[in-house]
Amino acid sequence: MQPSPAARRPFRIAPLALAGASLFLLAGCKSAGRHTSDSQLRQIDEILNQQLPAGTPMSRVSFFLSTRGYPLEDSQQPHTLVAVVEHVNTETLQPAAARVTFHFDNNDKLLTYELTAVAPSAIH
Numbered sequence: 001m002q003p004s005p006a007a008r009r010p011f012r013i014a015p016l017a018l019a020g021a022s023l024f025l026l027a028g029c030k031s032a033g034r035h036t037s038d039s040q041l042r043q044i045d046e047i048l049n050q051q052l053p054a055g056t057p058m059s060r061v062s063f064f065l066s067t068r069g070y071p072l073e074d075s076q077q078p079h080t081l082v083a084v085v086e087h088v089n090t091e092t093l094q095p096a097a098a099r100v101t102f103h104f105d106n107n108d109k110l111l112t113y114e115l116t117a118v119a120p121s122a123i124h
Contacts (some may be wrong), residue, residue: 047087055109081104097121
């Protein structure tokens with residue numbers, strides 16, 4: 001006895017649903033953790049994303065920046081730190097720099113950050 005067409009329908013839909021869900025997850029993972037689309041700032045973004053994940057206390061972010069010599073800029077916004085982060089790209093051996101704006105919640109836990117390309121300093 002063969003199953004009715006209605007009984008076979010879930011087996012046709014399941015692979016399509018699984019494929020759609022997989023594509024959605026892959027698309028989400030590809031952009032997850034990225035804070036810039038600028039390829040020159042990719043390594044800076046990767047370092048910050050690894051060392052300063054969401055939820056990091058503001059004091060830890062400030063310590064991270066100061067111990068590496070990244071200058072802080074005056075921020076007019078509460079729960080915000082702004083710093084210039086410089087890095088030599090290990091693939092191109094070219095210096096890269098970003099003005100990074102760190103945004104914190106009311107408990108001073110890191111929510112996210114934004115990177116904007118700036119000219120690297122001449123002193124290295």
